[in-house]
Amino acid sequence: MSEAGVIHDIGYQRYDGPRLGRFAMQQALYVHGLRAAYGLGRSAKAKIFPWLVFGIMLLVAVIVAAVRSTIGEVIFTYTQFADQMSFLIIFFVAIVAPQLVSRDLRSGTLPLYFSRPLRAADYVAAKFAALASAIWLLLGVPQFIMFLGAAFTTKTGFKGVWNEVLDLVPGWGYSLLWAVMFAGIGLLIASFTGKQAFAAGGIVAVFLMTAPIVGVLASLPSTTANSLAGLASPMTLIAGINQWISGDEGTGLDLGRFGPVYAIEAVCLIASCLLLLLARYRKVASL
Template sequence: MAPQTSVIHDIGYQRYTGPRLGRWYANRSLYEHSVRAAFGIGRGAKAKIFPWMIIGIVLLVAVVVIAYRSISGQTLMSYRAYVDGLSYPVMLFLAIVAPELVSRDLRDRTLPLYFSRPLSRTDYALAKFGAIGTAVIILLAVPQLLIYIGAVFTRTDGFSGAWDELGDLGPGLAAALIRALILGSISLLVASLSGRRAFAAAFIVGVFLITSPIAAILATLGNDTIQHLAFLVNPMFLMMGVEQWMFGAPENGGMPIGNLGWAYGVGAVVLFGGSLLLLLQRYRKVAA
């Protein structure tokens, strides 16, 4: 029988004695990484193409608005109209970004690595939601601020003009926030259901597009009450209804919602709260 030659080598293992940054640092790091990922920062050129194409579109529209006002002295569109007009580019942006933030982790099975840290499942979902909401606000708010700066320089009434322009900017920024909350929560929820980014992107676009003709049919066939409430079916129309209720009808007359604007406010709260709760529930049950 061969003699036992096994030995134990002292390789100098030492316990970690550095700072333990804890749960808050993990949440902040995941949030910051996700915001960067939404714009393709820190990733290859392929990951930057579609997000920055959408960014280019919204900035180009802002440049046109600024140039028109500087040349003619007239306003091409209000800040609210700017946000409303970019609803579908924002939809495409979310269809690209939401799967990038959550579907990749499902496909690559990296969730167990996240959940083995102080980061909880709820923390993960909220960090991702915060990141996608921040991305939408940046996408819509920064061009509005550029338009505001350009408008202030074209006015001749000094501080009072800048203050009046700020009052016009407020509804536009509020519209950006509404889209960040509602569209961000819906898109992230849909994307969290599939590990395949192409499928998730198609599902997100489908949610917004399929409900549009349904709203149009209801508005055509229903009675007065149904016609006023028909636009609740589509998230895009819903947000416009909320803005119309909060800030009044736009110059083009807006949507025929009658005196039921409050229903759009309630619908927006229910849609946002329901989507966020379902997202949290999804990550409580997802396999890790």
């Protein structure tokens, strides 16, 4: 006697809408990641740190704008603002990057993501773009406040405003370099553990422990070692690129003839982080 199966209709409605595809999935992951970076849509506890950092940077920008508008003194330029805020950026990345990727590893949602037509490259691109955008906004919005303070108090009319625009745009470009570099490094470190505390500690350690190496190399008697010292840390690497392009010697680095080397290393470092991230998530997707 054969057993017959029975199909029960329990009332679930089938989805008859459009299938949006991979790009829509990438966009959804990007928007979700950007919102999560600032704790939007999450508990009040998740909002405390990112908005505290954002508030401090806004306060600094307001003070800089107020001082310039009242006594005409420039405390620091748009590009120098990113350098001065470097430690806040490090801690921001250390908290946000694990929230974007370590949570997915710990909760086991990656197999669910990759069961759809979403590829590892799509996941990496969305998370990288979300964190880079969050970092850029962290720097770009305060820089815009500095611009408004200078533009509305200029004494040379439209010419003064235009000169501020010409200063602001490179500053935004410099902030984008910070965002891309820090997003790549932060996500790569965070992608190797599902524990957010370990990921955050690893990110802070990588950024802070490389700084003393720069000091050691800069103190050597070799001129070549002094010029290449900034390559040992992401922060001085970015500052070296700014010095090479703009001629700003306020970084304290002596690049000599090695300015292009800084740019080449930055490109290679960012590309390496993305390729390693892609390899990491291709491995996860194949499990």
